[in-house]
């Protein structure tokens with residue numbers, strides 16, 4: 001069993017160790033929730049200050065041209081593209097993941113007008129289900145089929161996550177994309193739990209969406225992104241046809257005329273201050289070797305699984321290759337157990353009904369953190385510290 005000294009040696013030899021200093025991490029806390037809200041990069045506060053004071057404060061409305069605000073959805077989209085294995089001019093940033101799912105789904109259904117089936121995974125993130133239900137309800141006559149049936153032959157579109165938000169189980173993007181295409185279906189990948197912790201490649205897919213506030217560390221409420229394969233740029237429709245997707249927004253025409261290329265998927269005025277925080281986070285990603293991130297991610301999750309042992313029931317795949325960068329366990333009293341862990345300095349989160357999640361962000365999580373977190377898990381369970389009634393009261397965000 002690796003002891004603390006062994007973990008200190010692993011940290012000393014970690015090629016990514018210098019990145020930890022680029023983040024603000026509170027003392028005395030092991031933060032294993034980077035899969036929900038990534039840590040704050042040190043450079044972000046200054047970048048946001050500059051946008052607010054120097055750009056907004058001094059240039060006022062001139063900032064739209066002079067500070068590049070108007071172009072942000074595309075310039076920042078181009079900076080996200082390498083993280084998901086696609087090229088420039090293929091990603092638009094802005095809005096939220098839920099909105100991007102709506103856009104991709106609606107576009108896909110319009111591209112397959114002769115088909116009336118949407119394939120979704122029962123294990124998809126709830127917002128993915130809700131958007132499917134809302135759109136299917138609006139359009140009528142659509143069947144929503146579960147992935148478990150594994151039948152794509154009459155499907156218009158397949159909507160899946162590369163990494164399951166609850167269990168951390170990973171799908172084979174290349175294989176499932178090929179399977180969908182062979183059946184004549186389009187495919188949309190939700191990358192919320194894979195971008196930033198592994199080498200993602202959705203270049204063969206039709207659409208992909210993701211958020212930037214999780215592993216990408218762009219901050220609460222940060223803009224999402226939407227990838228559209230260039231083969232659909234001239235034919236796919238953006239049904240959220242807001243003025244930023246118009247060919248000439250400042251011609252102020254009455255009728256919508258889509259822009260060329262990916263810009264037709266922009267919707268409206270970008271969230272400029274949030275974009276500043278996203279852009280600052282991307283300065284870090286530009287320097288990150290993703291193969292090393294994935295190698296460390298697998299090592300961190302494996303170490304945690306080994307140290308926690310059978311003190312908890314593992315829900316994530318045991319094979320590190322088959323999971324993302326999180327480890328999930330099941331416990332009937334998962335909520336008070338997680339509250340007790342947080343009270344003892346180990347921050348994970350709880351997902352109803354009984355899942356404890358621990359996310360490992362390789363840029364700022366050390367092997368020693370993993371050691372200490374596992375020791376706390378064993379102590380909180382071993383001494384049944386979670387039974388204290390103060391841990392039973394539910395907070396609004398779990």
Ligand SMILES: *Cc1c(COP(=O)(O)O)cnc(C)c1O
Nearest residue numbers: 096097098125127165190192211
């Ligand atoms: C976090 C997450 C979302 C979040 O959607 P928002 O619109 O940003 O709230 C969507 N899908 C998955 C898989 C997620 O993990």
